[in-house]
Amino acid sequence: xxxxxxxxxxxxxxxxxxxxxxxxxxxxxxxxxxxxxxxxxxxxxxxxxxxxxxxxxxxxxxxxxxxxxxxxxxxxxxxxxxxxxxxxxxxxxxxxxxxxxxxxxxxxxxxxxxxxxxxxxxxxxxxxxxxxxxxxxxxxxxxxxxxxxxxxxxxxxxxxxxxxxxxxxxxxxxxxxxxxxxxxxxxxxxxxxxxxxxxxxxxxxxxxxxxxxxxxxxxxxxxxxxxxxxxxxxxxxxxxxxxxxxxxxxxxxxxxxxxxxxxxxxxxxxxxxxxxxxxxxxxxxxxxxxxxxxxxxxxxxxxxxxxxxxxxxxxxxxxxxxxxxxxxxxxxxxxxxxxxxxxxxx
Amino acid sequence: xxxxxxxxxxxxxxxxxxxxxxxxxxxxxxxxxxxxxxxxxxxxxxxxxxxxxxxxxxxxxxxxxxxxxxxxxxxxxxxxxxxxxxxxxxxxxxxxxxxxxxxxxxxxxxxxxxxxxxxxxxxxxxxxxxxxxxxxxxxxxxxxxxxxxxxxxxxxxxxxxxxxxxxxxxxxxxxxxxxxxxxxxxxxxxxxxxxxxxxxxxxxxxxxxxxxxxxxxxxxxxxxxxxxxxxxxxxxxxxxxxxxxxxxxxxxxxxxxxxxxxxxxxxxxxxxxxxxxxx
Numbered sequence: 001x002x003x004x005x006x007x008x009x010x011x012x013x014x015x016x017x018x019x020x021x022x023x024x025x026x027x028x029x030x031x032x033x034x035x036x037x038x039x040x041x042x043x044x045x046x047x048x049x050x051x052x053x054x055x056x057x058x059x060x061x062x063x064x065x066x067x068x069x070x071x072x073x074x075x076x077x078x079x080x081x082x083x084x085x086x087x088x089x090x091x092x093x094x095x096x097x098x099x100x101x102x103x104x105x106x107x108x109x110x111x112x113x114x115x116x117x118x119x120x121x122x123x124x125x126x127x128x129x130x131x132x133x134x135x136x137x138x139x140x141x142x143x144x145x146x147x148x149x150x151x152x153x154x155x156x157x158x159x160x161x162x163x164x165x166x167x168x169x170x171x172x173x174x175x176x177x178x179x180x181x182x183x184x185x186x187x188x189x190x191x192x193x194x195x196x197x198x199x200x201x202x203x204x205x206x207x208x209x210x211x212x213x214x215x216x217x218x219x220x221x222x223x224x225x226x227x228x229x230x231x232x233x234x235x236x237x238x239x240x241x242x243x244x245x246x247x248x249x250x251x252x253x254x255x256x257x258x259x260x261x262x263x264x265x266x267x268x269x270x271x272x273x274x275x276x277x278x279x280x281x282x283x284x285x286x287x288x289x290x291x292x293x294x295x296x297x298x299x300x301x302x303x304x305x306x307x308x309x310x311x312x313x314x315x316x317x318x319x320x321x322x323x324x325x326x327x328x329x330x331x332x333x334x335x336x337x338x339x340x341x342x343x344x345x346x
Numbered sequence: 347x348x349x350x351x352x353x354x355x356x357x358x359x360x361x362x363x364x365x366x367x368x369x370x371x372x373x374x375x376x377x378x379x380x381x382x383x384x385x386x387x388x389x390x391x392x393x394x395x396x397x398x399x400x401x402x403x404x405x406x407x408x409x410x411x412x413x414x415x416x417x418x419x420x421x422x423x424x425x426x427x428x429x430x431x432x433x434x435x436x437x438x439x440x441x442x443x444x445x446x447x448x449x450x451x452x453x454x455x456x457x458x459x460x461x462x463x464x465x466x467x468x469x470x471x472x473x474x475x476x477x478x479x480x481x482x483x484x485x486x487x488x489x490x491x492x493x494x495x496x497x498x499x500x501x502x503x504x505x506x507x508x509x510x511x512x513x514x515x516x517x518x519x520x521x522x523x524x525x526x527x528x529x530x531x532x533x534x535x536x537x538x539x540x541x542x543x544x545x546x547x548x549x550x551x552x553x554x555x556x557x558x559x560x561x562x563x564x565x566x567x568x569x570x571x572x573x574x575x576x577x578x579x580x581x582x583x584x585x586x587x588x589x590x591x592x593x594x595x596x597x598x599x600x601x602x603x604x605x606x607x608x609x610x611x612x613x614x615x616x617x618x619x620x621x622x623x624x625x
Contacts, residue, residue, distance in 0.1 A: 057439040072477060165599050339452075
């Protein structure tokens with residue numbers, strides 16, 4: 001709308017804008033009406049060079065994306081069709097291989113195993129993060145002021161820990177000989193855990209990684225959920241309580257519907273973040289033991305950079321992008337549909 | 347009587363849960379700092395020492411005297427600040443266009459940024475390495491700054507959109523009616539209202555850029571051209587068994603972000619919400 005207003009102000013008489021806009025703002029509820037009026041106004045006004053403004057404003061962002069992301073992506077695509085190992089890299093050789101890399105990967109059991117593992121890993125973490133995060137967020141809303149501040153501060157500290165530092169700390173916490181976790185479990189009576197080697201088996205290594213990721217991700221969800229609940233009108237809650245709704249009913253009939261965009265956006269972000277989690281997994285045990293905790297990003301990195309099969313790594317990374325897109329397609333579609341509606345209103 | 351008892355019970359459980367949770371969330375951070383201050387004999391014990399009664403700063407000395415620490419810290423600061431600053435400016439322009447203007451290709455552009463946000467940088471290191479190598483820019487801070495800027499950009503742009511949308515258009519319009527140009531209206535009226543949003547989004551940016559690891563690992567192999575995450579990871583493999591020094595190194599790495607966060611956390615919380623509610 002503002003773009004059109006700009007046109008209108010630039011070309012037509014300012015008074016027209018003055019007469020039109022403020023009432024639309026004042027009686028708030030009838031915004032579509034106000035917008036319609038302005039649109040009609042701009043249709044009358046001749047289009048001006050201001051039409052270029054949005055493109056100029058977006059140019060730096062688009063240019064940076066095209067050069068810094070688009071170019072590596074294209075390069076990555078090309079690499080994925082090449083047979084590129086250390087020798088070719090050093091001698092600057094280009095050896096095209098067609099779809100050979102893809103055939104090899106899609107035909108390997110390892111790839112499918114890693115993909116399935118990545119999906120399960122992402123699902124488990126995101127569900128844990130969303131459920132626990134929402135519970136903690138609702139708890140924050142119920143606490144008294146002092147308690148809320150205490151818990152928020154603790155959450156903020158965990159949230160702010162840089163990933164590499166946090167990963168290092170977790171290695172120390174779960175250290176087999178002097179780690180405090182093993183000591184706690186041993187003291188609590190589970191003596192088998194006295195010198196337990198957490199990175200020794202797939203399940204236990206994944207447990208440590210999951211605890212680390214969930215610990216770091218919960219604050220984001222919890223604090224933002226609490227902040228979001230404060231925007232819900234109190235009357236809605238009161239009305240629900242009057243109707244005799246219990247805690248669960250209040251959540252499903254008031255909180256959830258009101259915060260649906262929040263839930264969607266947060267779940268989307270968490271899926272991306274967990275799916276892409278790299279330093280946490282890599283630093284804990286380089287995807288070990290026996291490559292059993294490799295997720296797709298680690299797999300691509302290990303194949304490409306670690307084992308110096310750059311072409312294969314590039315092909316895996318493209319397939320990784322495809323999997324991620326498939327996982328998030330629903331949210332992207334939803335957002336675009338919503339945008340279309342808003343655009344019609346603009 | 348019964349109701350009063352219920353009310354008390356109703357307060358006990360949330361409070362108890364909150365205390366347990368708070369301890370759980372703080373403990374790793376506490377354990378990092380306290381280990382960093384403990385003499386080695388209090389670290390390597392079968393029975394944990396819960397508080398550094400015999401506090402020492404020797405581990406910090408080991409950490410900052412490790413090769414290249416100060417150079418790499420400087421690199422990290424320069425790269426992070428430049429990347430976040432640049433992305434804020436670029437993102438703000440873009441966010442403004444996307445929220446306030448209607449134009450052809452708007453949704454396509456939006457989709458581009460949403461997909462850019464999902465870019466798995468970790469797996470593109472090979473192609474990035476080749477591009478940077480061909481441009482003869484390995485072991486330089488320039489590509490790092492550029493790529494970190496773009497890692498931060500989509501999220502910054504998409505989040506700022508929510509903040510821009512939250513500023514009533516009427517404010518801008520009345521400023522323009524009062525004779526401001528579009529740009530003046532933005533700078534004088536909208537920009538000040540965006541300050542909290544800018545701080546919140548820059549926090550996320552700082553964390554991302556400060557943390558970045560795989561790219562610097564592959565691009566900047568020269569010891570003096572890395573950043574702190576690289577230093578920390580190498581420090582750890584070098585001092586692996588010296589948990590005191592390792593925790594001191596981790597503390598030094600974490601402190602700038604922790605401090606920044608504590609100052610800005612009010613602004614950061616709810617940041618996503620305003621973005622999400624707007625879509």
